[in-house]
Amino acid sequence: MMQWETVIGLEVHVQLATRSKIFSGASTAFGAEPNSQACAVDLGLPGVLPVLNESAVAMAVQFGLGIDAEIPEVSIFDRKNYFYPDLPKGYQTSQMYHPIVGPGEVEITLDDGETKRIRVHHAHLEEDAGKSLHEDFHGMTGVDLNRAGTPLLEIVSEPDMRSAKEAAAYLKAIHSIVTYLGISDGNMAEGSMRCDVNVSVRPKGQEAFGTRAEIKNVNSFRFVERAIAFEVERQVELLEDGGKVVQETRLYDPDADETRSMRTKEEANDYRYFPCPDLLPVVLDDAYVDHLRTSLPELPAEKRARFQGELGLSAYDAGVLSATRAMADFFEGVKDVCGDAKLAANWVQGEFAGRLNKEGLEIASSPVSATQLGELVARVKDETINGKAAKQVFAALWDGEGDSADAIIEARGLKQVTDTGAIEAMIDQVIADSPVQIAQYRDAEPDKRGKMIGYFVGQVMKASRGTANPQQVNGLLKEKLDALC
Amino acid sequence: MHDMTLTELARALEAGEFTSRQLTESLLARVERLDGDLNSFISVTAEQALAAADAADAARGRGEAGPLTGLPLALKDIFCTQDVRTSCGSKMLDNFVAPYDAHVVEKLKTAGTVSLGKTNMDEFAMGSSNENSYYGPVKNPWDLSAVPGGSSGGSAAAVAAGLVPAALGTDTGGSIRQPAAFCGITGLKPTYGRVSRYGMVAYASSLDQAGPMARTAEDCALLLSAIAGHDLRDSTSVARGVPDYRAELGASLSGLKIGLPKEYFGDGLDPAVESAIREAVKVYESLGATVQEVSLPHTHHAIPAYYVIAPAEASSNLSRYDGVRFGHRCDAPKDLEDLYKRSRAEGFGDEVKRRILIGTHTLSEGFFDAYYKKAQQVRRLIRQDFMDAFEQVDVLMGPSTPTPAFDLGANKDPVSMYLQDIYTIAINLAGIPGISVPAGAVNGRPVGLQILGPHFAESQLLNVAHQFQQVTDWHQQRPAFGKENA
Numbered sequence: 002m003m004q005w006e007t008v009i010g011l012e013v014h015v016q017l018a019t020r021s022k023i024f025s026g027a028s029t030a031f032g033a034e035p036n037s038q039a040c041a042v043d044l045g046l047p048g049v050l051p052v053l054n055e056s057a058v059a060m061a062v063q064f065g066l067g068i069d070a071e072i073p074e075v076s077i078f079d080r081k082n083y084f085y086p087d088l089p090k091g092y093q094t095s096q097m098y099h100p101i102v103g104p105g106e107v108e109i110t111l112d113d114g115e116t117k118r119i120r121v122h123h124a125h126l127e128e129d130a131g132k133s134l135h136e137d138f139h140g141m142t143g144v145d146l147n148r149a150g151t152p153l154l155e156i157v158s159e160p161d162m163r164s165a166k167e168a169a170a171y172l173k174a175i176h177s178i179v180t181y182l183g184i185s186d187g188n189m190a191e192g193s194m195r196c197d198v199n200v201s202v203r204p205k206g207q208e209a210f211g212t213r214a215e216i217k218n219v220n221s222f223r224f225v226e227r228a229i230a231f232e233v234e235r236q237v238e239l240l241e242d243g244g245k246v247v248q249e250t251r252l253y254d255p256d257a258d259e260t261r262s263m264r265t266k267e268e269a270n271d272y273r274y275f276p277c278p279d280l281l282p283v284v285l286d287d288a289y290v291d292h293l294r295t296s297l298p299e300l301p302a303e304k305r306a307r308f309q310g311e312l313g314l315s316a317y318d319a320g321v322l323s324a325t326r327a328m329a330d331f332f333e334g335v336k337d338v339c340g341d342a343k344l345a346a347n348w349v350q351g352e353f354a355g356r357l358n359k360e361g362l363e364i365a366s367s368p369v370s371a372t373q374l375g376e377l378v379a380r381v382k383d384e385t386i387n388g389k390a391a392k393q394v395f396a397a398l399w400d401g402e403g404d405s406a407d408a409i410i411e412a413r414g415l416k417q418v419t420d421t422g423a424i425e426a427m428i429d430q431v432i433a434d435s436p437v438q439i440a441q442y443r444d445a446e447p448d449k450r451g452k453m454i455g456y457f458v459g460q461v462m463k464a465s466r467g468t469a470n471p472q473q474v475n476g477l478l479k480e481k482l483d484a485l486c
Numbered sequence: 487m488h489d490m491t492l493t494e495l496a497r498a499l500e501a502g503e504f505t506s507r508q509l510t511e512s513l514l515a516r517v518e519r520l521d522g523d524l525n526s527f528i529s530v531t532a533e534q535a536l537a538a539a540d541a542a543d544a545a546r547g548r549g550e551a552g553p554l555t556g557l558p559l560a561l562k563d564i565f566c567t568q569d570v571r572t573s574c575g576s577k578m579l580d581n582f583v584a585p586y587d588a589h590v591v592e593k594l595k596t597a598g599t600v601s602l603g604k605t606n607m608d609e610f611a612m613g614s615s616n617e618n619s620y621y622g623p624v625k626n627p628w629d630l631s632a633v634p635g636g637s638s639g640g641s642a643a644a645v646a647a648g649l650v651p652a653a654l655g656t657d658t659g660g661s662i663r664q665p666a667a668f669c670g671i672t673g674l675k676p677t678y679g680r681v682s683r684y685g686m687v688a689y690a691s692s693l694d695q696a697g698p699m700a701r702t703a704e705d706c707a708l709l710l711s712a713i714a715g716h717d718l719r720d721s722t723s724v725a726r727g728v729p730d731y732r733a734e735l736g737a738s739l740s741g742l743k744i745g746l747p748k749e750y751f752g753d754g755l756d757p758a759v760e761s762a763i764r765e766a767v768k769v770y771e772s773l774g775a776t777v778q779e780v781s782l783p784h785t786h787h788a789i790p791a792y793y794v795i796a797p798a799e800a801s802s803n804l805s806r807y808d809g810v811r812f813g814h815r816c817d818a819p820k821d822l823e824d825l826y827k828r829s830r831a832e833g834f835g836d837e838v839k840r841r842i843l844i845g846t847h848t849l850s851e852g853f854f855d856a857y858y859k860k861a862q863q864v865r866r867l868i869r870q871d872f873m874d875a876f877e878q879v880d881v882l883m884g885p886s887t888p889t890p891a892f893d894l895g896a897n898k899d900p901v902s903m904y905l906q907d908i909y910t911i912a913i914n915l916a917g918i919p920g921i922s923v924p925a926g927a928v929n930g931r932p933v934g935l936q937i938l939g940p941h942f943a944e945s946q947l948l949n950v951a952h953q954f955q956q957v958t959d960w961h962q963q964r965p966a967f968g969k970e971n972a
Binding site: 092 | 565566572574579582584585586588683685686687688690691692718719720722798799801802804805806808810811812822826846849850851854858
């Protein structure tokens with residue numbers, strides 16, 4: 002049986018978070034009435050000219066700096082010529098030969114904690130096309146040009162990935178970098194990030210690449226994995242049956258969970274790229290690049306290292322908490338208020354992330370703020386409340402029962418009881434109320450008694466409505482029970 | 487009135503000899519009477535013109551008149567004009583009304599000028615005879631059997647016939663200077679980047695430049711000051727101050743160094759044109775200039791390089807005319823491909839199709855390096871030729887065209903038509919300014935003297951032309967066509 006190796010390269014299109022379009026002043030906001038955000042330039046009216054949006058340039062350079070890439074002094078816009086109704090000028094302005102970002106590297110972390118570096122060939126700026134709307138037009142097609150001219154950064158990797166998991170991890174790493182930099186909202190559902198996946202297979206050990214298929218426009222992490230899985234199986238099956246993979250463009254259909262051929266290489270357009278005469282070459286001087294470099298925020302890899310090194314978190318925790326900027330910012334907010342990184346890490350990943358997940362919410366729409374959670378964790382740390390009570394307080398905060406942990410603790414009387422006398426009184430009462438269990442405890446072998454103590458702890462905690470300090474309850478119970486034996 | 491220059495008209499309006507309304511009405515009547523024979527206008531906008539004239543008169547009444555207030559002119563139909571059709575001489579845009587004004591139109595409106603309408607042109611500015619217009623050829627007022635030149639043939643003919651004192655044209659390979667020469671008027675192609683291209687329908691973006699066409703260099707200076715300047719909407723427009731070009735006229739030409747490129751006086755040049763040009767050069771010598779021969783060694787590569795670069799850019803620029811959003815759309819398209827094919831086949835004329843095909847071919851995979859890239863290399867050499875020449879001399883002079891205006895229908899072969907632009911085309915490739923000045927006539931057809939200068943030397947070019955017009959009267963001669971008593 003032949004062993005096959007998968008080779009994957011990704012072209013990720015990231016919509017940059019500029020307010021206006023890359024070559025016009027029209028808004029880039031998502032979801033407006035069709036064609037309400039397309040000006041004369043976006044419509045490609047006769048005589049209009051493009052003017053490059055400086056903030057798109059800045060964002061592209063920030064990305065380049067974020068992946069330690071070369072930033073060439075000069076980049077040039079080219080025209081990619083083809084006809085399509087949602088492409089108003091009959092060409093897309095892109096950068097074919099002199100992209101704004103040169104070679105760089107992205108580190109990905111795999112499930113087993115292993116890291117791998119994926120080389121980025123280059124990243125270039127280009128304009129998005131409009132949208133063809135095939136529904137609702139009774140056999141005709143509508144065109145919405147709101148998206149036409151939206152700035153895209155196309156990030157082209159080297160064929161360095163060897164599995165669907167690696168490809169997904171790479172996509173996540175890119176997502177995390179662009180959202181950290183704040184250069185994209187990374188919203189895949191709204192199309193802010195989509196990718197073309199180049200997949201080929203080759204016999205293990207063979208150096209030459211196999212013939213690749215390009216799967217267009219995959220728009221979620223999950224679909225990337227599934228599309229690759231399907232495609233690899235298709236190609237391997239084809240080859241093992243003595244067939245040949247043809248170079249072609251394919252489309253992933255998430256409903257059928259399969260890829261389908263769109264067009265073969267023979268049908269491919271000759272795009273007739275040439276430098277756009279309406280735009281000057283973009284010349285970036287050192288001062289400009291240096292200024293952007295110094296204003297770069299801390300990026301995921303650095304953050305992960307700091308969480309491990311300075312804050313003493315485990316590699317796993319550091320990875321999870323630095324995965325998105327929103328997560329990292331939230332965690333750091335909690336940590337700064339409560340003053341304990343490990344406790345903060347446990348709470349953010351445990352109770353907080355669990356509840357978000359359950360409710361299907363993003364961090365941005367969480368009803369509990371980082372400050373509120375930080376104050377709650379601080380009360381756990383200073384032992385004002387025990388863990389069990391803290392969970393109640395969290396739930397109450399989530400449901401909006403109070404503005405702060407302290408207010409809820411006060412209102413519900415959840416303050417931890419640490420008064421030995423009070424706890425002893427509760428223990429005595431439980432012992433008095435449980436003659437059967439006491440008898441069993443006494444009759445048990447000494448090494449079995451350890452397990453049986455749990456029952457009494459539970460009863461005491463119940464009697465205290467969860468407020469007794471569990472460690473004290475444990476210690477005092479043990480003394481009293483031992484005294485009975 | 488129709489014989490007066492812009493400068494003279496401005497003085498008369500200022501002196502109250504007549505109003506802008508009277509002037510406009512008189513010229514509109516002339517257009518009405520004469521343009522049936524000339525066909526220099528595609529659209530006459532009488533109503534808007536009269537309203538603009540009234541507004542100009544009112545402004546003058548309030549003491550708010552500027553140097554151009556109330557002056558009539560015409561716009562080549564390549565400039566977008568809000569609410570007035572912009573056809574670009576093409577069936578493709580026969581139904582196109584722009585929702586905005588081109589930068590230069592905006593500036594001329596603000597300056598208080600009165601546009602009488604949109605002038606005829608070769609379709610999408612592709613041509614040297616104005617025979618490629620969807621709206622029919624323009625006639626040369628000096629001889630109705632001759633072409634007016636192109637592509638700004640309508641503007642040149644209208645000025646020469648006294649329908650308007652001035653007009654705007656555009657020049658991609660000679661489209662201002664060649665018709666100016668054929669029609670006996672003065673036409674300036676400014677330095678690339680001097681005038682914003684925003685709102686000018688693109689033919690070849692790296693070569694297109696708008697400029698004034700008028701009876702005198704002084705009038706061109708007046709208009710250039712109004713239309714030149716940086717425009718944030720055109721990335722290729724240059725951020726550089728705009729002088730009052732008219733105020734800079736007057737310097738003596740004593741000591742001016744004139745170069746005569748030997749390549750502009752070789753085979754193919756009509757001897758009668760050559761002798762007219764040599765006479766003109768003598769006039770300059772009499773004004774104190776010195777003359778020497780120079781060489782522009784890559785001149786013979788200019789036409790081939792141009793006919794790679796310009797069609798390449800055009801093939802891409804004209805892709806937007808696809809029948810989807812505006813312009814001509816074929817009847818009942820079967821499917822998308824049919825829509826594209828028939829809309830474009832019906833909407834474009836032969837010369838436009840020819841250049842789209844040439845451009846598409848030269849940009850194609852496998853041909854790009856041999857054609858487009860090579861042409862760009864040649865372009866750099868041509869530019870360097872001029873830079874080297876301007877190390878030795880202040881200006882270059884030669885004929886604007888190899889012959890006077892030819893007869894309508896005389897140049898059926900595209901290549902012989904392309905060769906008409908042999909002296910003008912390199913200037914666009916180099917991006918430098920050039921002006922054509924009336925400097926003689928052969929069998930009643932005018933001859934143009936072309937004067938070239940380094941980038942942004944418009945002031946000097948205009949003055950060199952102006953000084954010539956102070957001592958010659960070629961620019962004052964008028965065709966018999968349209969004379970009031972004729």
